[in-house]
Amino acid sequence: MADDHDNRPRRRRIVLCMGATCNMSDRAEPFYDCLHAAFGDPGPAFMAHGPVSWEVANCLDMCDDGPNLTLYPGGHDVHALTVERLQEIIEQIKAELAHES
Numbered sequence: 001m002a003d004d005h006d007n008r009p010r011r012r013r014i015v016l017c018m019g020a021t022c023n024m025s026d027r028a029e030p031f032y033d034c035l036h037a038a039f040g041d042p043g044p045a046f047m048a049h050g051p052v053s054w055e056v057a058n059c060l061d062m063c064d065d066g067p068n069l070t071l072y073p074g075g076h077d078v079h080a081l082t083v084e085r086l087q088e089i090i091e092q093i094k095a096e097l098a099h100e101s
């Protein structure tokens with residue numbers, strides 16, 4: 001974990017829910033495509049080659065607020081996700097990483 005004396009970029013982990021409710025009528029598919037285009041194949045954090053890893057969940061236990069995504073560090077939940085909001089998140093992460101490096 002980064003601290004005040006550690007200049008390495010903080011690792012990010014993104015968990016996209018593609019469970020039955022969040023992906024109703026394939027509405028989460030565009031989110032998958034956005035994350036894949038930005039960060040490559042999904043996979044567990046320990047297998048990540050870069051500072052960002054992302055993975056798919058079957059349910060994040062907040063179905064009524066979906067589509068959902070959770071961002072780490074911090075465990076910040078994003079509800080009612082849209083492609084536009086996801087693009088903002090991706091751009092923000094990229095900007096933070098550029099600033100930290």
Ligand code: FES
Binds near residue numbers: 018021023063
């Ligand atoms: S299906 Fe996404 S939170 Fe349950």
